Amino acid sequence: MRLSGVSKRYGRISAVLAVDLQIGPGEFVWITGRSGSGKSTLLNLIGGLETPDEGEVLIDSHPVWREGNISEHRRKLVGFVFQHHLLLPMLSARANVEVPLIGAGVHRRERARRALDLLAEVGLTDRAEHRPEELSGGERQRVAVARALVNEPRLLLADEPTGALDTATSERLLDLLFSIRERHRTTMVMVSYDPLVEKRADRIYRMLDGRLEGPLQSGAQGAPAAIVTRTPPS
Numbered sequence: 026m027r028l029s030g031v032s033k034r035y036g037r038i039s040a041v042l043a044v045d046l047q048i049g050p051g052e053f054v055w056i057t058g059r060s061g062s063g064k065s066t067l068l069n070l071i072g073g074l075e076t077p078d079e080g081e082v083l084i085d086s087h088p089v090w091r092e093g094n095i096s097e098h099r100r101k102l103v104g105f106v107f108q109h110h111l112l113l114p115m116l117s118a119r120a121n122v123e124v125p126l127i128g129a130g131v132h133r134r135e136r137a138r139r140a141l142d143l144l145a146e147v148g149l150t151d152r153a154e155h156r157p158e159e160l161s162g163g164e165r166q167r168v169a170v171a172r173a174l175v176n177e178p179r180l181l182l183a184d185e186p187t188g189a190l191d192t193a194t195s196e197r198l199l200d201l202l203f204s205i206r207e208r209h210r211t212t213m214v215m216v217s218y219d220p221l222v223e224k225r226a227d228r229i230y231r232m233l234d235g236r237l238e239g240p241l242q243s244g245a246q247g248a249p250a251a252i253v254t255r256t257p258p259s
């Protein structure tokens with residue numbers, strides 16, 4: 026996945042400014058930064074939920090926006106997990122996980138099978154027919170993770186997935202995301218404040234007023250990379 030010179034403005038605000046970023050298959054990149062620094066906008070640009078004003082987002086060398094098939098791209102390649110689970114309240118956990126498959130031409134029985142497989146993977150087999158209000162916060166996020174994976178995306182984008190969870194539940198959700206990443210070889214970009222993420226990241230970046238700084242350090246793998254930061258020493 027490659028971003029070159031990507032910018033996005035909202036009126037006078039440059040939410041994302043001239044961002045270059047390249048992420049290889051199976052990598053885990055963590056993006057931190059203050060509220061309002063442009064993290065969600067950046068993730069939405071990567072995932073095709075927003076159009077860039079300038080620059081290009083390429084996945085597998087294909088421009089995400091020029092082909093005019095953004096929804097196809099999103100459905101096949103990208104899974105999203107947000108801070109708030111955004112599950113549909115009237116539907117069971119299983120039916121929520123199936124939602125992205127509706128309209129993808131997947132037969133009803135096959136949809137249910139895949140949803141149940143994923144609910145098993147996130148440890149919620151016995152909650153499959155429960156509605157969101159009958160689940161804990163951590164369980165809802167696990168359903169949201171299963172939903173994000175149901176199309177077998179190559180790229181998992183997580184926007185503050187632990188933001189609404191307590192520490193122990195956050196730790197379990199991160200364990201789950203990382204075991205999924207190992208098993209499925211999914212590339213993962215996570216936006217988070219959560220310091221629990223740091224030790225697991227391959228690369229760490231920071232957003233500051235729409236600009237992307239870094240890599241700040243290499244986390245889990247290899248020798249530390251050069252520290253590239255434009256923040257003046259205090």
Ligand SMILES: Nc1ncnc2c1ncn2[C@@H]1O[C@H](COP(=O)(O)OP(=O)(O)O)[C@@H](O)[C@H]1O
Pocket residue numbers: 035038039040058059060061062063064065066067232
């Ligand atoms: N849809 C929108 N319309 C107008 N301004 C927006 C919109 N989305 C984000 N912004 C602004 O862009 C900046 C970056 O927002 P965001 O990407 O949500 O930051 P973060 O996720 O780091 O908190 C903020 O100043 C925010 O107010």
Ligand SMILES: [Mg+2]
Pocket residue numbers: 064065066184
């Ligand atoms: Mg945000």
